[in-house]
Amino acid sequence: FLAKESRNGHKYHNLQESTLDIERYHLQNGLQKALENDEFSVFYQPKYNISDSRLIGAEALIRWKHPKLGQVSPAKFIPIAEEFGLIKSIGEWVLEQVCKQIAVWQNLGYRFPVSVNLSVKQFREETIVQTIRSMIERSGIDPGLLELEITEGMAMDIEKALRILQELRKIGLRISVDDFGTGYSSLNYLKKLPIHQLKVDKSFIDDITRDLGDAAIVSTIVTLAHNLNLKVIAEGVENMEQLEKLREIGCDEVQGYLFNKPLPLAEFDEILYQNFGK
Ligand code: C2E
Ligand code: MG
Ligand code: MG
Ligand code: MG
Numbered sequence: 376f377l378a379k380e381s382r383n384g385h386k387y388h389n390l391q392e393s394t395l396d397i398e399r400y401h402l403q404n405g406l407q408k409a410l411e412n413d414e415f416s417v418f419y420q421p422k423y424n425i426s427d428s429r430l431i432g433a434e435a436l437i438r439w440k441h442p443k444l445g446q447v448s449p450a451k452f453i454p455i456a457e458e459f460g461l462i463k464s465i466g467e468w469v470l471e472q473v474c475k476q477i478a479v480w481q482n483l484g485y486r487f488p489v490s491v492n493l494s495v496k497q498f499r500e501e502t503i504v505q506t507i508r509s510m511i512e513r514s515g516i517d518p519g520l521l522e523l524e525i526t527e528g529m530a531m532d533i534e535k536a537l538r539i540l541q542e543l544r545k546i547g548l549r550i551s552v553d554d555f556g557t558g559y560s561s562l563n564y565l566k567k568l569p570i571h572q573l574k575v576d577k578s579f580i581d582d583i584t585r586d587l588g589d590a591a592i593v594s595t596i597v598t599l600a601h602n603l604n605l606k607v608i609a610e611g612v613e614n615m616e617q618l619e620k621l622r623e624i625g626c627d628e629v630q631g632y633l634f635n636k637p638l639p640l641a642e643f644d645e646i647l648y649q650n651f652g653k
Contacts, residue, residue, distance in 0.1 A: 399455060401441075401443075401444065402441075402444075402447065402451070402452055402455050403455055403458075403459050405441050405442075405444070405447075406439075406452060406455060406456055406459065406461050406465075407459075407461065409439060409441075409465075410464060410465065410468060412442075414439055414440050414441065414442070415437055415438065415439055415465070415468060415469075416437075416438045416440075416639065416640075417435050417436070417437060417438070417469060417472045417473060417476070417640070418435070418436045418437075418438050418637035418638055418639055418640075418643075419433045419434070419435055419436075419489070419637065419638055419640065419643040420433060420434045420436060420630060420635060420636065420637040420638065421433050421630070421634060421635050421638075421643070421646055422434065422608060422628055422629070422630045423628065423629050423630070423634055424627070424628055425618070425621060425622055425626055425627060425628055425629050426622075429650075430487065430646065430647070430650045430651075431487060431488075431628060432487045432488045432489065432490065432522070432628075433487065433488075433489050433490070433643065434489070434490045434492075434524065434630065434637070435469065435472075435473045435489055435490065435491050435492075436449065436492070436637045437449050437453075437465070437469050438637075439452055453494060457494060457496045462494060462496055462497055463497070463500060466493065466494075466497045467506060467510075469491055470491055470506070470507065470510050471510055471514075473489055473491050473521070474510045474511060474513070474514035474516055474521065475514055476489070476640070477489055477514065477516045477520050477521060478514045478515055478516050480647070481516055481517060481520065483653060484653060485647055485651055485653075486517075486520065487520070488519065488520050488521065488522045488549055489520065489521065489522065490521075490522035490523065490524045490549075490551060491521070491522070491523060491524065492524045492525075492553065493523050493524065493525050494526075495525070495526060495528040495529050495531075498525050498529045498536075498539065499529075499532075499535070503539065504539060504542045504543060504546075507521075507523075507543065507546065507548070508546055511546065517547075518546050518547030518548055519547050519548075519549065521548050521549070522548065522549035522550070522551055522571075522572075523543065523548055523549070523550055523551065524551045524552075524553040524574065525550065525551075525552065525553060526552070526553050526554050526558050527552060527554070527555065527557075527558030527559045527564075528558050528559055530559060530561065530564035530568065531559055533563070533564055533567060533568070536564070536568060537567060537568060537569075540568050540569050540570070541569060544569045549571045549572070550568075550569065550570045550571055550572070551570065551571060551572040551573070551574050551608070552570055552572070552573050552574060553574045553576075553610075554574065554576040554610075555573040555574055555575055555576060555596065556575060556576050556578075556579055556592065556596060557576045557578060562599075565599070565603055565605075566603060570605065571605060571606060572600075572605055572606045572607065572608060573596060573600045573605055573606075573607050573608075574607075574608045574609075574610055575593055575596055575607060575608070575609045575610065575626070576610065576611075577610050577611025577631075579592055579593050579596075580593070580609050580610065580611050580612060580617055580621075580631075581611065583617055583620050583621070584616045584617060584620050590620065590624070593609070593621070593624055593626070594624045594625075597624050597625050597626055598625075601625070606627045606628065607626050607627050607628070608626070608627065608628035608629065608630060609621050609626050609628070609629050609630070609631070610630050610631065611630075611631050611632075612629045612630065612631030612632075612633045612634070613631055613632045613633050614633055615633070617631075617633070618633060
């Protein structure tokens with residue numbers, strides 16, 4: 376098959392495609408067994424207040440260690456999980472881990488919101504509100520300590536988004552719009568939907584000290600957000616110059632490798648201890 380392919384002009388394309396298919400096949404197969412084989416874990420990346428560098432929250436990020444392939448990025452496997460109907464169970468696993476962990480911190484007297492990423496597909500699940508409600512009840516956490524990071528794609532069906540977000544707000548959750556500025560951006564939804572925070576996408580932060588356009592966009596997002604009573608966090612902050620620029624612009628919160636990478640639980644707990652004592 377390969378020999379025959381190599382004689383025609385599509386050789387390279389087909390070879391590449393079949394390599395991708397093989398990888399996807401392995402990932403999809405692996406994902407089916409990953410939950411029961413305990414291959415997932417949750418890492419936590421701190422969020423800081425920009426003015427006094429206080430730790431004010433964390434983002435939960437899933438990690439998958441495939442037995443043969445090693446660490447696989449969620450950017451790669453989440454879309455495959457969605458495609459093969461596995462996102463519901465994986466997403467519920469993350470929510471459950473995080474709610475349990477918030478309960479542990481809450482009982483130790485640590486109080487800071489932890490965010491969980493929800494893909495658009497998860498957000499649209501019929502059962503999402505009930506799932507989240509029962510997880511919060513079972514874990515006994517203050518619902519205000521759980522934040523959801525959703526993307527602009529959720530606003531495609533604004534009526535449905537409004538219904539779901541209002542119910543989540545009624546429970547007491549915080550809502551953040553992740554990767555802001557990269558997706559479907561009808562600004563109309565910003566005033567209609569009950570959200571708390573915009574998270575400016577890393578792609579605008581990368582060159583913010585050199586690219587006047589990026590700086591102008593971030594500055595405009597901050598002004599817009601503040602006028603709508605929303606907070607702004609910048610993701611992917613990697614150096615002091617970016618931090619300075621974001622301070623100048625008036626961004627509220629920051630997150631990125633300059634402060635910490637996403638950390639395994641034990642290392643994150645160290646950071647908590649350094650920040651809050653106990
Ligand atoms: P995201 O929610 O936008 O998360 C930010 C990503 O940027 C994370 O990658 C994080 O590790 C990385 N990051 C943070 N600070 C920096 C920095 O300063 N520099 C650089 N280069 N990268 C930084 P990660 O953990 O690989 O996650 C990728 C994406 O996968 C996430 O993007 C999110 O969309 C998705 N994801 C991760 N965990 C989950 C989950 O539990 N559920 C769902 N549905 N999606 C998830
Ligand atoms: Mg996120
Ligand atoms: Mg993001
Ligand atoms: Mg992003």
